[in-house]
Amino acid sequence: MKRNSYMTVGLTVLTLVVIGVAVYFIFFNKDDLPVIQEPTPFTLTNALNEETYNSDNGKVKIVTFFYTNCPDICPLTLRDFMKLEKELKAEDLYGSDVELVAITVDPEVDTVPVLKNYGEAFQAEPEGWKMLTGDQVDIDRITRQLQFYYSKANSGLVTHATTMYVIDRHHDVRAVAQMATAGDEPVDIESIMEDVKVLANEKE
Numbered sequence: 114m115k116r117n118s119y120m121t122v123g124l125t126v127l128t129l130v131v132i133g134v135a136v137y138f139i140f141f142n143k144d145d146l147p148v149i150q151e152p153t154p155f156t157l158t159n160a161l162n163e164e165t166y167n168s169d170n171g172k173v174k175i176v177t178f179f180y181t182n183c184p185d186i187c188p189l190t191l192r193d194f195m196k197l198e199k200e201l202k203a204e205d206l207y208g209s210d211v212e213l214v215a216i217t218v219d220p221e222v223d224t225v226p227v228l229k230n231y232g233e234a235f236q237a238e239p240e241g242w243k244m245l246t247g248d249q250v251d252i253d254r255i256t257r258q259l260q261f262y263y264s265k266a267n268s269g270l271v272t273h274a275t276t277m278y279v280i281d282r283h284h285d286v287r288a289v290a291q292m293a294t295a296g297d298e299p300v301d302i303e304s305i306m307e308d309v310k311v312l313a314n315e316k317e
Contacts, residue, residue, distance in 0.1 A: 146311060150278075150286035152258040157216065157247035160228030161239035173211045173312045174280040175305060177292060178261055180219035180271050181231045189293035190277075191215065191235045193300035198242060200306050208241030210313045216245045218263045219271055220252060259286070279305060281312045 154169030168174065175197060179187035194213050201207035215232075217223035223231075223246050232244040246252075256263060263273035277300070279288040288308040293299045 146281075146287040146308060148285045148287060149289065150259060152255065152280075152284065152286065154284050155251060155255050157245040157251065158225060159239065160225045160244045160246055161232050161237060161242065163225055163229075166243050166245055168214070168280075169284060171282050173206075173282060173309055174214045174278075175211070175309065176214045176216065176259075176278040176280060178216050178218050178256065178263065178273060180217050180273075181223050181227055182219070182269055183271065186275060186292050186294060190300060193293050193302060194237075194242070195235055196302055197300075197305065198238070200302060201241065201309075204306075204310065206309070206313055208238075211241065211309055213237075213242045214245065215243065216252060216255065218252060218256065218273060219265060219269075220246045220249055222269070277305075279308050279312065282315065287312060 154167065156165060156167050158164070159166040175194075177190055177194070179191065181187075194215065197213060198207060201211050201213075215237075217228060225246060228244045228246055232242070237244060255261075259276075259278060261274050261276060263271055265271045275292040275294070277290040277292055278286050279290065281287045288305075290301055290305050291298075
């Protein structure tokens with residue numbers, strides 16, 4: 114009888130341990146980032162060095178959309194990109210394993226010279242930071258696949274979503290984040306860096 118009680122207690126403890134481990138892996142394990150979207154690779158022009166950029170390059174990417182005439186969210190987000198650049202350099206990931214990718218949604222205005230000047234204002238280094246422009250049809254294909262909404266008014270003002278994307282080495286979206294807002298909510302750099310380091314350590 115006593116032996117049976119010990120066995121019951123032991124099985125109960127073991128069950129609780131198994132449940133605890135399962136809960137941890139489901140809710141807290143950052144090593145398991147599911148595939149959210151599977152966009153196809155794209156080719157655009159990197160205004161910082163005026164070279165063709167192919168996204169199918171085996172690197173992890175933090176992708177945001179913007180336009181240079183944006184009065185608030187875009188410049189705030191790109192300031193946070195500067196912080197991400199610093200963090201990536203500290204982890205020895207910048208350019209070699211991880212890239213910051215900013216794609217304009219207003220290529221008619223954001224030509225290569227305009228974007229180059231804009232990028233220089235944020236001290237964007239082309240080794241790991243891409244300021245991309247191209248044909249509207251190509252940019253629209255990218256935004257559709259990522260389900261990123263935007264609309265340009267006759268005034269030139271663009272209404273757009275605030276989603277950012279973390280893309281793995283196989284070009285799959287594995288995490289999303291929010292752009293900075295006009296208030297006191299910057300980009301969640303700590304969370305993005307956690308996701309990026311997980312993806313950078315995955316085998317190609």
